[in-house]
Amino acid sequence: METHTEESHQHTSEAISAKQLRDTFIEYVLMNGKLPQSVFQFMKTLNRRESEFYDHYNSFKSLEKDVWMGIFEETLTKLKSEEVYESYSAREKLLSFYYTWIEVLKNYRSYIVHTSKFSLRPDNWMSSPIKAFREPFLTYAKSLINEGIEKNEVVKRPYLSDNYDKLVWMQLMFVLKFWMDDESRGFERTDAAIEKAVNLSFDLMGNTVLDSVVDFGKFLFQK
Amino acid sequence: MxxxxxxxxxxxxxxxxxxxxxxxxxxxxxxxxxxxxxxxxxxxxxxxxxxxxxxxxxxxxxxxxxxxxxxxxxxxxxxxxxxxxxxxxxxxxSAPPLSYPLVVKTFQKYFGKSPDSLFDTFERNASNAASIGQVHKAIKDGKVYAVKIQYPGVAxxxxxxxxxxxxxxxxxxxxxxxxxxxxxxxxxxxxxEETDYELELRRSDEISKQCAHITGLVFPAYYPEYSSKRILTMDWLDGLHMKEFLATNPSQEVRNHIGQLLWDFYDFQMHQLRTVHADPHPGNFLMRKDGTLGVIDFGCVKEIPDEFYNEYFKLLNKEVIADKTILLETFERLNFFDAEDTPKQREIFFDLFCEMTRLLGLPFHAETFDFSDDSYFTKIYEFGEHISNVKEIKDARQARGSRHGIYINRTYFGLYNLLNQLGATIRTKSYGEVPAEA
Structure with missing residues (x-):
């Protein structure tokens, strides 16, 4: 049946973009329920040469990482396009980040829920593609926390405050997990979870009763 | 344990x-x-x-x-x-206040717009906590609105x-x-139902239109174009809540006037509409400078089925109370008795229910009733205490009373309480009194 030569099928007119590759990859995974066997086979479904893939990614893994990175960047772009964002407190900025992130994630829900079976498992954690945006997120979280310290929303504490960003990352993973398991309509439970989690964390990072306890304890010991 | x-x-x-x-x-x-x-x-x-x-x-x-x-x-x-x-x-x-980002998100979800672009100004901090959400003040074209936003996940x-x-x-x-x-x-x-703001909007609209003829009652208008399942927009009403109002030391005349408005409002709903605002909570009423009464929050509305209505309000009829046979029948139809009751139990319960009916119906039995009379309320509580010490009741495991009674009783208890707080004397003539043979 195949009478054309392979060359005639190639879209030689334009180079394929990274986004096209990602979208096709996600579709492939969802339609087939598994990762493509090889880059060659995957590119074949696009009628493209394997080498074009390597112009953007060196493996499926790096592509998967880029999916997460793309979601993160899209979230930030959306956030910064909202006028009101700049006037928010650090707490509100973080809330806003989570809500926007979850909105963006919705477009990828099937993919995320599906791939989570093999890439978000705790035993596979170290090599999970989700870690791709950990560093940039930590930078973002750090900037929020510094802003919070300036505005007196967050209290500097020895050792602890240097690791707040990592705690926020863990919170982000909690939100993700909660959202993946959420069966409520419109993911309303996730909204509530975000609200409560962020309030709790900022209440803890702010001036709390713990500070007074530590202060009092120090006073007693020092006499 | x-x-x-x-x-x-x-x-x-x-x-x-x-x-x-x-x-x-x-x-x-x-x-x-x-x-x-x-x-x-x-x-x-x-x-x-x-x-x-x-x-x-x-x-x-x-x-x-x-x-x-x-x-x-x-x-x-x-x-x-x-x-x-x-x-x-x-x-x-009741939950901690919704953060503004969540308010924005909720607006975007239902209107595709942020509150800032939907209204000219939108106050970022809530001005009131509603039972399952919060109220923000908003202005558009010089008009002031109250926008109620529900906490996510409540439903x-x-x-x-x-x-x-x-x-x-x-x-x-x-x-x-x-x-x-x-x-x-x-x-x-x-x-x-209380979590469905679209339903609340429809009902508020209906009931406020039907009660519009009662002079002195003020209902906010509702705005479907700014409302959704989780957002409800209405006119902003000024006024004082019960506690603040009482702190201004209103005259007896004013108290009676407000109390009478409340009474007429409920009586009309019970007997004419047979659909009632079943949440007479002080927070749902606003006493206004001009002597009018603002009614808000139609989240909890009870529709009274005819068969329940006929039996329940028969109990206000003195003829019925005097006639043991009819009274027994009425109690029976209101599920006050259980099939497993012994004759002795029936007798004890009958006496108790008679006493309860007499006590709770007391305001209806005269032309006017003074709700400031604390001794009346003490009697009700004492009766409750007495009931709790009756052995037969302690041992019985059946529930008594129709399910429809729950919210109707609650409405009357709430109303009595409001009137007691107001210390109002009320003309208790009622629209409804079901004849014995109905």
Whole structure:
């Protein structure tokens, strides 16, 4: 049946973009329920040469990482396009980040829920593609926390405050997990979870009763 | 359950008890999530069971005021639904204020626009807490609006929360599960309705139009174009809440006037509309400078079925009360008796219900009634106390009374209370009095 030569099928007119590759990859995974066997086979479904893939990614893994990175960047772009964002407190900025992130994630829900079976498992954690945006997120979280310290929303504490960003990352993973398991309509439970989690964390990072306890304890010991 | 050697008495100890329970429940959640991380098979049922058990343990150790009500009710099944309703009103879902980003998100979800672009100004901080959300003040084209936004997840959690308390309620109240289910269904369906702002908008609109002829009542207009399932927009009404209003020392005349407005409003709904604003909570009324009364929040509305209406309001008819045969029939149809009652039990219950009917119907039996009379309310409480000491009632496990009675009784109790707070004397002539043969 195949009478054309392979060359005639190639879209030689334009180079394929990274986004096209990602979208096709996600579709492939969802339609087939598994990762493509090889880059060659995957590119074949696009009628493209394997080498074009390597112009953007060196493996499926790096592509998967880029999916997460793309979601993160899209979230930030959306956030910064909202006028009101700049006037928010650090707490509100973080809330806003989570809500926007979850909105963006919705477009990828099937993919995320599906791939989570093999890439978000705790035993596979170290090599999970989700870690791709950990560093940039930590930078973002750090900037929020510094802003919070300036505005007196967050209290500097020895050792602890240097690791707040990592705690926020863990919170982000909690939100993700909660959202993946959420069966409520419109993911309303996730909204509530975000609200409560962020309030709790900022209440803890702010001036709390713990500070007074530590202060009092120090006073007693020092006499 | 562990044996209890001493009764915690002081306020501090009581508070500690609650804190302990809080901590335990928190611990249950942590336990749940920790276990869940390793064992995905672990179900929520285990968590719920742990929670309700801890709540029950704590409650049963507290013999103080906290549990007094519940205990009284465990002995008086007829009063149960009332307390049950009060315990599980939407107030228990009161949550910390919604953050502004969440408000924005909610607006975007339903209108595709942020509140700033929908209104000229939109106050970022809530001006009032509503029972399951909060109210923001907004202005557009010089007009002031009150925008009520619901907390996310409330609707979802109603059913699961009620399921969570059920085993505890069954144990504490020593009531047949089937009977409890009947009341739970009624309460659950009302709570779920309260989370549907589209329904609230329709009903507010209907009832306020139908009651518009009662001079002195003010209803806000509602705006469907700015409302959705979780957002409800209405006119901003100025006015004082009951407490603030009383602090201004209004004259007796003004009190009577406001009280009469309340009375007429409820009487008209009960008898003409047969659909009633079933939440006479002080927060839902605004006393205004010009002597008018603002009515807000139609979240909880009870429609009264004819067969219940006819029997229930027969009890206001003096002829019916005087005639034992008709009265018996009426009680029967209102499910006050149980098929398993012995003749002796029937007799005891009959006497009690007669007394209750007489007592609660008292305001209707004269031209005017002075609700400032605290001795009347004391009598009601004493009667409640008396009921709780009757052995036959303690031992009976059946629920008594129709499910429709729950919200109607609650409405009257609420109304009586409001009028008592106001200290108003009311012309209690009623629209409705069902003849004996109806």
């Amino acid at each position: 562990k044996e209890q050697n001493s009764i915690p008495t002081s306020k501090v100890e009581r508070a500690t008890k609650f804190v302990q329970t809080g901590a335990k429940i928190g611990g249950n959640y942590i336990k749940y999530y920790a276990k869940k991380a390793f064992d995905s098979e672990l179900t929520k049922e285990q968590l719920h069971e742990d929670n309700s058990k801890d709540v029950y343990d704590t409650l049963s150790q507290l013999k103080g005021s906290a549990l007094k009500v519940a205990q009284m009710l465990s002995q008086d099944k007829n009063m149960l639904p009332q307390a049950y309703v009060d315990k599980f009103t939407m107030a228990q879902y 979802e959690s109603v059913s699961s929360d009620l399921k969570l308390v059920k085993p505890f309620a069954v144990r504490l109240l020593n009531m047949k599960e089937k009977d409890l289910d009947m009341y739970m269904d009624e309460v659950e369906s009302k709570l779920i």
